Amino acid sequence: MKITRINLVGNDGLRYSALLYVPANATDETPAPAIMMYHGLSGSARNHESWAVEFARRGFVCLAPDNMGAGDSEFSMEGGEFDPSIPDAFTQYLLSLPFVDDTRWAMGGHSLGSDTCLAMALKYQPNVAMFSDGGGMTFQTAVTEENYYHGNLLFLLGTADKSGQPADFINMTQTMLEYNGVSVDGELVPGQLYGSFEESNAGKLALIPDQVHEAAFTTPAHIEEILNFTQAAFEVPNPIDGSEQIWMWKDITGMVGMVCFVCCLICLALMLIDKIPTLAIIKQPLPRNIGMRGVPLAISVVLALVFPVLALYTGSFGLMSLLASSSGKEALIPLFSVWFTNIAFSLIIVLNIFGALMFVLYHKTWGKKNFGATFQDYGVTIEGGAKRTLELIGKALLLAGIVVAVGWTYLLIQKGIFGTDFYCLFWGYKPIAGYKFVYYIPYMIVWALCFAVAAVGMCVERRLPSTGNESKDTAIAVAVNILLAAGAISVVNILETVFQIQVGHGSSFFASWGIPITRIWGMPIGMILGAGGNTYLYRKTGNIWLGAILMGFIAALGACLYGQIRFA
Numbered sequence: 150m151k152i153t154r155i156n157l158v159g160n161d162g163l164r165y166s167a168l169l170y171v172p173a174n175a176t177d178e179t180p181a182p183a184i185m186m187y188h189g190l191s192g193s194a195r196n197h198e199s200w201a202v203e204f205a206r207r208g209f210v211c212l213a214p215d216n217m218g219a220g221d222s223e224f225s226m227e228g229g230e231f232d233p234s235i236p237d238a239f240t241q242y243l244l245s246l247p248f249v250d251d252t253r254w255a256m257g258g259h260s261l262g263s264d265t266c267l268a269m270a271l272k273y274q275p276n277v278a279m280f281s282d283g284g285g286m287t288f289q290t291a292v293t294e295e296n297y298y299h300g301n302l303l304f305l306l307g308t309a310d311k312s313g314q315p316a317d318f319i320n321m322t323q324t325m326l327e328y329n330g331v332s333v334d335g336e337l338v339p340g341q342l343y344g345s346f347e348e349s350n351a352g353k354l355a356l357i358p359d360q361v362h363e364a365a366f367t368t369p370a371h372i373e374e375i376l377n378f379t380q381a382a383f384e385v386p387n388p389i390d391g392s393e394q395i396w397m398w399k400d401i402t403g404m405v406g407m408v409c410f411v412c413c414l415i416c417l418a419l420m421l422i423d424k425i426p427t428l429a430i431i432k433q434p435l436p437r438n439i440g441m442r443g444v445p446l447a448i449s450v451v452l453a454l455v456f457p458v459l460a461l462y463t464g465s466f467g468l469m470s471l472l473a474s475s476s477g478k479e480a481l482i483p484l485f486s487v488w489f490t491n492i493a494f495s496l497i498i499v500l501n502i503f504g505a506l507m508f509v510l511y512h513k514t515w516g517k518k519n520f521g522a523t524f525q526d527y528g529v530t531i532e533g534g535a536k537r538t539l540e541l542i543g544k545a546l547l548l549a550g551i552v553v554a555v556g557w558t559y560l561l562i563q564k565g566i567f568g569t570d571f572y573c574l575f576w577g578y579k580p581i582a583g584y585k586f587v588y589y590i591p592y593m594i595v596w597a598l599c600f601a602v603a604a605v606g607m608c609v610e611r612r613l614p615s616t617g618n619e620s621k622d623t624a625i626a627v628a629v630n631i632l633l634a635a636g637a638i639s640v641v642n643i644l645e646t647v648f649q650i651q652v653g654h655g656s657s658f659f660a661s662w663g664i665p666i667t668r669i670w671g672m673p674i675g676m677i678l679g680a681g682g683n684t685y686l687y688r689k690t691g692n693i694w695l696g697a698i699l700m701g702f703i704a705a706l707g708a709c710l711y712g713q714i715r716f717a
Contacts, residue, residue, distance in 0.1 A: 152568030166221035167214040175248040182253035189260025193220035199396035208386025297328035307360025322354040404573040433691035440612030457637040465495035501599040528692040549699040576671025597701030604693035634680035
């Protein structure tokens with residue numbers, strides 16, 4: 150399978166991007182069936198990769214566009230949504246490809262993408278149209294007895310989806326079937342196939358057990374439904390039962406790739422310090438151990454686990470909403486406009502405000518009282534005064550910039566050769582679209598500052614007694630700090646999903662957090678890498694700065710690159 154990035158220019162003058170997946174069987178001599186896939190409000194084309202991998206395995210050419218501001222698509226300072234001409238342009242592009250059979254093709258969308266899918270299905274009448282967890286807005290405004298979709302239709306809804314109600318999906322499916330000449334006796338029964346594929350009027354509502362809204366891309370039962378429904382509609386080059394899926398290995402590989410990528414960047418930074426004399430100042434002796442012990446340490450550990458829960462439940466104490474309002478087009482300087490990144494971003498800020506307050510308390514009690522601690526003991530300053538400390542910070546910043554540039558150049562090369570990058574659960578690392586980079590810089594700066602605060606808490610305040618073996622001490626410190634950094638958020642992610650499954654389409658205490666938990670599924674991965682890398686670099690350089698700056702930059706890019714830039 151070959152993966153290619155496609156770019157088109159809309160009527161609004163903006164560049165729109167899409168991912169094209171072409172299996173080996175698709176040639177000019179043997180045109181293949183095709184499918185268009187539209188992502189939802191908070192996603193990008195990459196969300197659909199699980200679908201694309203499975204359809205491509207079965208011989209389909211797949212095209213997944215990025216909405217305005219999402220993925221590699223540009224954005225408008227005046228706000229707005231996807232240019233209406235863009236779905237048309239991408240659809241026409243797909244159908245014009247010489248290796249695509251335009252008599253066998255499908256459309257699919259998720260959430261808001263289902264509305265785009267339905268609008269395009271009304272116009273282009275593909276063989277199959279599939280609407281996952283959405284479609285209601287277009288149904289209410291555009292579908293009539295005179296203007297309806299004439300082909301095979303599949304609606305899907307997770308039983309734990311808070312954004313949709315089964316009654317609404319039953320109504321949409323039944324109404325569209327009846328417009329298409331398929332009679333339904335009484336109320337439509339979910340899971341039952343109506344009409345027939347032979348007459349191109351098959352229809353079904355599939356309720357996917359225990360699926361939350363965002364899991365349409367990671368639930369095997371959901372993917373099985375869309376695969377089997379499409380394969381039943383027309384002949385496919387490589388029919389495989391929908392239950393046979395391998396897409397999850399790509400996510401697992403992406404997660405392993407992320408870990409290896411970050412580890413390589415850390416090793417590169419340390420190697421450059423050893424090889425380039427002017428960078429030698431970055432490596433200092435490890436400060437003395439002034440970590441807390443006994444009850445103070447236990448309290449610090451408990452608070453490290455409790456603070457994230459408080460921040461999640463309160464929407465980062467209102468900061469998430471404030472950041473959203475500050476990114477409007479009327480803002481003087483729209484610094485923080487990567488909308489959904491602001492969920493993780495606000496959480497990081499609030500957690501490190503807590504961390505700064507804890508540091509003040511620690512300094513005035515344990516550190517100063519027991520050790521007469523100075524900022525040098527905290528790894529913040531070094532011998533030689535302010536001038537040498539500023540030199541260290543400046544060179545750490547330079548080194549972090551070099552390492553990030555090398556890393557993201559590699560990603561660009563990898564993407565060019567293999568057509569893919571590192572991605573898992575809405576988090577990952579991919580080449581940077583140059584015209585967006587300026588909007589990432591404020592996030593990188595603030596994330597680095599937050600990681601400086603975090604480094605003092607993790608590596609100084611909670612530094613454990615030595616075992617007498619430096620390698621063992623480092624391994625233990627990395628493991629403990631990863632557990633404390635990602636533990637609470639990981640547990641809350643799991644609990645929220647479990648409770649939402651229990652309450653179904655209703656709501657509950659655990660399913661009504663101030664921060665939408667399912668929007669930060671990938672955040673524990675970023676926190677594991679950030680905390681682990683920050684701790685390791687502190688132990689290897691004897692100060693907080695390289696770890697804070699480099700890992701702050703990497704964490705910010707991991708969040709921003711799969712966020713959306715929006716001005717509305």
